[in-house]
Amino acid sequence: MEAETGALPTKDDFSGWYNEILWRAEIMDVRYPVKGLYVWFPHGFAIRKRAYQILRDLMDRDHQETMFPLLVPENEFMKEAAHIKGFENEVYWVTHGGKNELDVPLALRPTSETAIYPMYALWIRSHADLPLKLYQIVNTFRYETKHTRPLIRLREITSFKEAHTVHVTWDEAERQVEEAIELYRTFYRRLCVPVIVSRRPEWDKFPGADYTIAVDTIMPDGKTLQIGTVHLLGDHFSKTYNITFEGADGEQHYAYQTCYGISERSIAALISVHGDDKGLVLPPDVAPVEVVIVPIIVGKRRDEVLSAAAALEDDLRAAGFAVKMDARDLRPGAKYYYWEMRGAVLRVEIGPRDIDANTVVIVTRSGEKHTIDRRGVVEGIGSILAQFREEIYGRAERSMADQIRIVGTVADAAEAVKTGVAVVHWCGSKECADAVEEAVDASILGSDIRSEHIPDSTGPCIVCGGSGKSAMVARTY
């Protein structure tokens, strides 16, 4: 199962780099015999597992995990007209069981509103049942006709975390939207991935939502990747699925709802934002291997080195680090290459000289070398990992800031979107958005921007000159 050796394409060729790193760092195998479906290699899945554990822990603070069926009967699926319209060309249909045609075709959920909300209608009776905050982590399906891409544009989204909340008032639902945004910010901060939060234009919102707030990051090629969305659904779905509750006033009311999701695009962002020409660079919190121990075996002190390495491994494991000893019969250089590709955060080399000096030599994935006392190794490694986390977050932040240009003309916007995001003033009309998109070959991504790198200001619309607000223009994945 070992991937090929040799140099990666440089990150300047992002698309080539991305495809190669998925293979060489053993994230995904693209050779599964159906377009748009991919296989998680164990190493990729180990990253996913750690990242989603962080997400689960954050959700579990005040949500409950649950699980609804994949298959949605056609009649339930077809109830919500605006929602259907958004998905009708993208839904996979199960029509046969064995050799029998089914009486009612079953949709593979593209997202679970139509599976969950009929049950919410049964579960919710009184205001005392609210707020209700549930989530699930499941596979969802889209019959993508566009170019598919591992982790980014998929026919089976294997790792969709979707939350569905129900509230007494619209205002309470809106507060939940804000809480969800904060939760997603916290999640991405743990992944050291900088994000920009903004409000999607009307025509880009979730089918059936009052509004959609999106979380984006900027990929190395300057395109944005939407890595989280939060939707205020209002009472649109509750009216369709009859989700009502008895209020404190004794009357029946329609409930207000939100939903919000994150998928394995979070892993795509993680890989793309931090990786370099040597392979993966992973934040310690998600790296399957935080510390790899490479024994440097020199002639007759072999056993002594191996037992010192094993003792170190035990100490580090007991301290809670994700540690791995690589005692394979390979040259140290080959091991360095192997673990750099796979994003091991720290490499500890241990040889006779280290044993004699009672020290440990640590090399970070960035190439920094530290020599620390063997007795203080747990604290030392803890502090080097903490530094590393801040270092890669800082680098990602600076890199994102460099990709953002505040511009005043359409021509400058056209130039800016070649390498990143253009920030313009825009009046909010579809007409002016269409004009921008035509001129710069990129879309209006969102307004009401929340980012320390982007002032949310007012000014004349870049197209019509009317009163405008800050908006992002970008090429998107």
Next chain:
Amino acid sequence: MEAETGALPTKDDFSGWYNEILWRAEIMDVRYPVKGLYVWFPHGFAIRKRAYQILRDLMDRDHQETMFPLLVPENEFMKEAAHIKGFENEVYWVTHGGKNELDVPLALRPTSETAIYPMYALWIRSHADLPLKLYQIVNTFRYETKHTRPLIRLREITSFKEAHTVHVTWDEAERQVEEAIELYRTFYRRLCVPVIVSRRPEWDKFPGADYTIAVDTIMPDGKTLQIGTVHLLGDHFSKTYNITFEGADGEQHYAYQTCYGISERSIAALISVHGDDKGLVLPPDVAPVEVVIVPIIVGKRRDEVLSAAAALEDDLRAAGFAVKMDARDLRPGAKYYYWEMRGAVLRVEIGPRDIDANTVVIVTRSGEKHTIDRRGVVEGIGSILAQFREEIYGRAERSMADQIRIVGTVADAAEAVKTGVAVVHWCGSKECADAVEEAVDASILGSDIRSEHIPDSTGPCIVCGGSGKSAMVARTY
């Protein structure tokens, strides 16, 4: 979302009891509008989450977790003739994407051999790549035409843990079968569920396997529930999917394989084996609430009681217990009923008298009362939980032993299977098995039995009088 109150059917009416407890203890909701698909309530999912964490931890010792696509193209699915024959009437087919008919119909995996093994053929090159031991926890699908039942007979199995291993020799694969059996035994020991291991008759083995070893438990109504299977696949699939490796001899060889699975039937077993007429009884390791604290509020010492309860909650949480304080405005009796139904292992009542005496009163789910010193509460609870674990395992073991009858005649077997498992001698022939099944309205379940309650002996076949071995006869789920 609160379930109804009132008494459960007694466990003598097991089917009625099972259906009611799923609802009242908030395990599964059966009202999803497709037959055979059910919704996990949060409380049920919390049990599933803890149980599957135990399973994952056991698997992760020497397997790697991965994830393969749900959809299997028809041509790959149809390659393995014996395998197809076993599943062809049970497979759901996706035929449409949006409004387009697909070129190649896609099967929803009933199990993942046909999705995984084409990839194994690409991954495995050399004996150095072996053994390969991967697993995944996924949803799988069966178009069940029989009566469906939550957690037991499903159209969507939401929680299928399937492992697929590859080996250099048949013997090594057989050793893996033994390791898998041990792993499953360990898992069920943690769930305090007693099991019987046996070899399935030829005609009941997994389609395409050399042989199948099954793990069964006996349900309260005397029927057996298969809660794990381990298959030695030999080189049957490797020949179909061309899984070969270069041996130490430089030649290409077909690999030998095993696969083994556990589903949410493990949760059905857990609930059914331990539950009583008051509701769930859960082993501490999987109980979402190990300790519920019920403050006993008496008049003016309300704040004092609540703060003592909160301090206790903090101490227990810090010690790693799954603890919950129930400060709802309900009578204590209503809370006791509520938590007994949901399987909270221990109830701690804390009132003014306890504060004055600096003691804590603990009532176990079995109704045993312990008064312990407040200062020793963490150790005290740890030891009561450990006792409880052994107590419910012991009870379940004794109850299973009582359900097994070693019999010498067909008439006695017919009587024994009304309340449990009959152990007979059987010659191994299909003819005699058919004769037994017809006479006793139950099936030959397996031979080569491994259970301390069942001697694996030889004797005359209960039907033909020829040379026979111990075999179980049972009604099965």
